[in-house]
Amino acid sequence: MVDQKMLVEVAKETLAREDVKYIIGYKKGSYGFQTSAAFAYTPKDVEEFIFTPLCNKNLAKYPLKEEKLPLKRGEEEDKRKIGLVVKGCDSRAIVQIIQENGMKREDVVLIGIPCPGVINQKEIEKRFPNQSEITDINEINDEYVFTVEGKEHKIPKQELLAEVCKTCEYPNPVLYDVMIGEEVEVNPKAEYEGIKDLEEAPLENRWEYWEEQFQRCIRCYACREACPLCYCSTCMADLLEPQWIRRSVNLSENTAWNIMRAFHLAGRCISCGACENACPMDIPLMELNKKLGKEVKEMFEYTPGLDIDAKPLLGSFNPDDPEEFIK
């Protein structure tokens, strides 16, 4: 378990720095099992910070979501840093963004949290749909312990753990300024186990499977907006001239959208699962991302989001490339 007191203390110290404008962390949500992003400007705001197994959102999205409105006359841009609480996956997102020149290392101060894994929000809400009271969850000896309507529940961790966490190779932040507590042990489970069945299925069945999934996409773009690596200032799905993807919501356009997004994340997705968590239609987007991630890993021996000085996969070129067509 993460030492909450230490988290608040470290966040306070970070906020006190002259070069930090605010810190983004987690706080309790408005009901049930929800948690929420917290934007702390004052030491009092920081006191709300928590880190529990329910902190399953990827906060790395927010620094790039910050809106810079036109400055009024005489006003100067606030160039101070943003503090950010990061788990392993969030830190990898930041690394990847820095690698791609989406932000600079000095734009952020990272408070790293060794992450023991977070809860699958959809799963716990499915099991306890009537929980309106704000609920704390503790992880004790591989069990999640919490109280619902006066009754204590102890649920084995594996039952509620988010899919991406079950196979996470980097639970400890790969980039941080301060780390809260000790590193956690790395899960030895193979990362691509989850897509094995799909990979082994015959081509037609796979196509049928994805048709079924994309059919119900409503094109709300929650996947894109929740994804820390979807930060293009204008997404090609929004372009009107040329219009690559039509606004009509049907299988053909939905397929174009989802495949396009998956391709744009190949070699960039850091497996946080934010897209899948956000999808209101429960499309298993991580299966697509994992598959492309696996291809990238096997073909190019590249893992995104580990080293800020590495070249992004699609921005690199190897003169000794074994492929004939490239010469």
Next chain:
Amino acid sequence: MESLVISKENFPEIINTIIKSYRLFAPTEENGFSGFNIIKDYSEMDLSYLNSRMPPKAILFNQTETLFLMKPGAKGSIKPKEIRNEKTAIFAIRPCDAKGFRILDPVFLGNYVDPLYKANRDNSVLIGLSCNQPDSSCFCTSFGDSPASGKYVDILFTDIEEKYLVEVMTEKGKGFVNDFSRFFSPASPNQIEAKNAKEEEAIKLIKRNLKVEGIEEKMDKMFDHPIWEEYAKKCIGCGTCTYLCPTCHCFDMQDESTLDKGARVRTWDACMFPEYTMHASGHNPRPARMHRVRNRFYHKYSYYPKNSGVIACTGCGRCIRYCPVNIDIIELMNRVSEMEL
């Protein structure tokens, strides 16, 4: 209003009889959640649902609607979309979602009548099913409604254990029931009482309340309040809340064509998207997320009640349940309500 009952043994038969003469939408379960689909047999229906993930507004106001077909060029032509008058019944619609149509009506049947919506609306019978098990995000009672309200449907079914109590609410509902009269028998006072008891139980399950009193006047004074910025910071700007809302009704129109054929289509749009208010000049009157987030709440709780006399929110709770970042309309509006100005 007439109160009838139908036994649960007769229930499959009436559904299968309705299917013979109506396009029947009913909740079915697919991929682990519920949605309204046309069913061909009673067995496809799943009534164990809380509510459908997508609101049934999508049945009468399609997410993608072709308005007309066209052929470009000198010999081009335009073919208007044929309005199909298909007899439709929506079965087991929840009272909150039925109210959604009451809120859409002034938009599509007001000063300018939308022929497609009108045809869909006129040809549809809304058969409600009372909510006996509302969940933690339901708050229809905040608007003086009830999970067992028949106010916005033509007919309301309520599960009273061994039977369904059937309340006929409108002339349209009466016509419908008369066509299938052999399945129904008059309700006894005990059965009506059983429904009332169910309703009371269900109301008790609704734990959250949005304080609507005086909210419109409050908002008149809060346009520049920092609270909108506070929530906008958290918002990631997706369209989940609008697309899952039974009352959001904004749309976009697009010409989609290839070299030799095309169509003008109308698709849902979402005020959370920056492109939504973008002018052709490139100017955007709602340039920041704060403007867009504020607009959504103002539209529901201020502009719409001013224009159409009803708050454009039914308390279905979908935007709360499915918001990826826990923006909670109850929490926000209660803070507005309690704000000392």
